[in-house]
Amino acid sequence: MLLIDTFVLALKNIWSNKMRTILTMLGIIIGVTAVIVIVGLGNGMTQQVRESFSSMGIDSMTVSIWGRGSSRAATVDYMYKVVADNPQYLSDISPYVQISSQTVKEGRDTYRYTGVYGVNEDYISIANYTIAEGRGLQYMDMKENKYVCVIGDYLAREAYNGNAVGETIKVGTYQFRIVGVLSPKTTDPDLQEGGEDDRIYVPYTVALRINQSTTVDTYTVIMADENYANQAKSTIEKALYAIYQDEDSYYVYSMSELLEQMNQTISMVVLVLTLIAGISLLVGGIGIMNIMLVSVSERTREIGIRKAMGARETTILFQFVVEAGTTSALGGFIGIVLGYALSAAATAVVPLVAPGQSVSISPGTTAVLVSFGISVGIGVVFGFLPARRAARLNPIEALRYE
Amino acid sequence: MSALIEFDEVCKYYYMGDTVVKALDHVSMRIDKGEFVAIVGQSGSGKSTCMNIIGCLDVPTAGTYKLNGRDVGRMRRGELADIRNEMLGFVFQQYNLLPKLNLMGNVEVPMIYARVPRAQRHARAKAVLEQVGLGDKLKSKPNQLSGGQQQRVSIARALVRNPPLILADEPTGALDSHTGREVLGMLQDLNREGHTVILITHDNSIAMQAPRIIRLEDGRIVYDGDAHSPEAFVSPVLEAAFEDFQRKEREEEAEKAAGAAKAQEARKAEKAPAQEGGDAACS
Missing domain, CATH: 1.20.5 (Single alpha-helices involved in coiled-coils or other helix-helix interfaces)
Structure with missing residues (x-):
């Protein structure tokens, strides 16, 4: 009852001093707008980084093994077993053997940038490829050391005009039969040559032979759940330590780790910017306190009258705190609306001004709720001192005040 | 008749540096329910201090003040506020209406602090404003009214909680003699309806409207009794000076x-x- 009446009274007082209220709120409005836009920008950047990472597979890890001077070595079967034994953290694994010393040739044309990798039958799906034509690699291809391969979209178009399946391609002196073509991963022409669509995938057993090697030194491992990236990483590290007894013999590198680092950097930048914007909120709070002090002395007589009518000190205190809180909450609300409008405008305008660039500024509910809460809090905190002064006025002196 | 106000050796001292100002100096008096009393005195006589204490805006330095049997001097500020709300209606010389609120809003103020529900509040405020003859101006702002009308609003506000005691501080001070008489007549009506009315004034002709007069001088009661006794307006101080x-x-x-x-x-x-x-x- 009293709460509603106090609130209505506060709104009336704010309304009857529109100009003053708007000026008072300005600090809060600017602060909240800035916070909303900055947080939105941070969210947008995080989102973008996340998107570009997830196309690379943020759930993937790269395991590099040097295993220098060890009598034992981690075999492919051992690595498969590690993955199979830890289904809660790890889901898939593939060897990843680069063949770098050989040149790719089709007829007389050479493809210098084309990457050739030895992988297993699971790799196509691990790397988020899909088969556009023909078939993928199969277990029997590994087991029987078949010279077959699957090639990327770019290579298929450039070298075979799209009719690659059944043709042969030469890697150094070795001839491979093309059994499948992969769907494109990117449509950006700049990223095609030498990129993920300019690849040849062969059975890893064949790759090892070409490299004249017996052990696989690189694996791609997929986590079961990217939220348990650290556990997934340490599972593999433990398994490798059991073999090599030396932490320098291997390295497990996860995409999500990098993503986390980048996110941390972004969060840090956003935090610093938000703190700077927060200064405006502080200044706004001081402005509110200042105006409330003026308001209290202007309304001394009113306070005296109200006290004579039976208003308790707590009631007067409450009235002024609510008034300050309402003022800053209103400022916060306007700031949120303005912040959203600015974010939307920036999202819409940036691609027009700078083609090829895109920003998505999405502040999110948390930012809105937090900044609204903070602005109400600022009003209450900075309104408290003037309100207490009002509450403690001597009614006799207040009634006599001109 | 039972006592509404009992002053027992009430003192109020103000300390200004080394000097002590005795605004009230061992004042004892008793006002019964249903009385109409004028407290008279020149400025500096202590009548304002007396009103502040009766009105629970201030507490005595020494002595006891009982309002309706309750010792006010021992109350906390919050309790004093509640007492003012329940027991007292103030009518001030300067009306002291809230300029931003309309008449309804002004009259509702004491009821808001008593947490009277909104619908009841509206009905009561309207009824009281009609009672003082302003039923057609419910939505007007105080500054749209004449002085006499504003004082009537202030009386309506004093009445709205139906308090046993109406405390009028120079209620006619800012009014011409005709409207002053009207306002005084309203206070007399309220007294007939059963409210105890205390009128604080420096004006003998106004004070004479009350059946009983308490005359203060230099913080002491110098006369307490019938307004029509020849001694009622005899001032010992003036007499001595004379x-x-x-x-x-x-x-x-x-x-x-x-x-x-x-x-x-x-x-x-x-x-x-x-x-x-x-x-x-x-x-």
Whole structure:
């Protein structure tokens, strides 16, 4: 009852001093707008980084093994077993053997940038490829050391005009039969040559032979759940330590780790910017306190009258705190609306001004709720001192005040 | 009749540096329910302090003040606020209406602090404003009204919680004599309806409207009784001053008389030789 009446009274007082209220709120409005836009920008950047990472597979890890001077070595079967034994953290694994010393040739044309990798039958799906034509690699291809391969979209178009399946391609002196073509991963022409669509995938057993090697030194491992990236990483590290007894013999590198680092950097930048914007909120709070002090002395007589009518000190205190809180909450609300409008405008305008660039500024509910809460809090905190002064006025002196 | 207000040796001292101002100095009095009392005094007599204490805006330095049997001097500020809300209706010289609120809003203020529900509040405020003859101006702002009307709003506000005690501080001070009489008539009506009315004034002609007069001078009660007794408006201080003045005057007259006699004698003494000389010249 009293709460509603106090609130209505506060709104009336704010309304009857529109100009003053708007000026008072300005600090809060600017602060909240800035916070909303900055947080939105941070969210947008995080989102973008996340998107570009997830196309690379943020759930993937790269395991590099040097295993220098060890009598034992981690075999492919051992690595498969590690993955199979830890289904809660790890889901898939593939060897990843680069063949770098050989040149790719089709007829007389050479493809210098084309990457050739030895992988297993699971790799196509691990790397988020899909088969556009023909078939993928199969277990029997590994087991029987078949010279077959699957090639990327770019290579298929450039070298075979799209009719690659059944043709042969030469890697150094070795001839491979093309059994499948992969769907494109990117449509950006700049990223095609030498990129993920300019690849040849062969059975890893064949790759090892070409490299004249017996052990696989690189694996791609997929986590079961990217939220348990650290556990997934340490599972593999433990398994490798059991073999090599030396932490320098291997390295497990996860995409999500990098993503986390980048996110941390972004969060840090956003935090610093938000703190700077927060200064405006502080200044706004001081402005509110200042105006409330003026308001209290202007309304001394009113306070005296109200006290004579039976208003308790707590009631007067409450009235002024609510008034300050309402003022800053209103400022916060306007700031949120303005912040959203600015974010939307920036999202819409940036691609027009700078083609090829895109920003998505999405502040999110948390930012809105937090900044609204903070602005109400600022009003209450900075309104408290003037309100207490009002509450403690001597009614006799207040009634006599001109 | 049971006592509504009991002052027992009430003192209120103000300390200004080394000097003590005794605004009320051992004041004892009793006002019963249903009375109409005027507290009269010149400025500085302590009547405002007396009103502040009766109105629970202030507490005595010493002595006890009981309102309706409850010792006000021992109450916390919050309790005093509640007492003001329940027991007291204030009517001020300057009306003290809230300029931003309309008449309804002004009259509702005491009920808001009593947490009366909104619908009930509206009905009661309307009824009271109608009672003081302002039923057609419910939505007006105080500054759209004449002084007399504003004072009626203030009476309506004082009445709205139906308090046993109405405290009117110079209610006619800012009004012309005609509207002043009207307002006074309203207070008398309220008294007839059963409210205890205390009127604080410096104006003897206003005070005479009350059946009982309490006269304060220098923080002490110098008269308490029938308004129509010849002593009601006799001020010991003034009397003393008057006597002093008269005595001085008598002394001065006596001095003058003595001086005059001397002068006459001197003139006589002067005249005699002159006459002689004159005579001589003439002769």
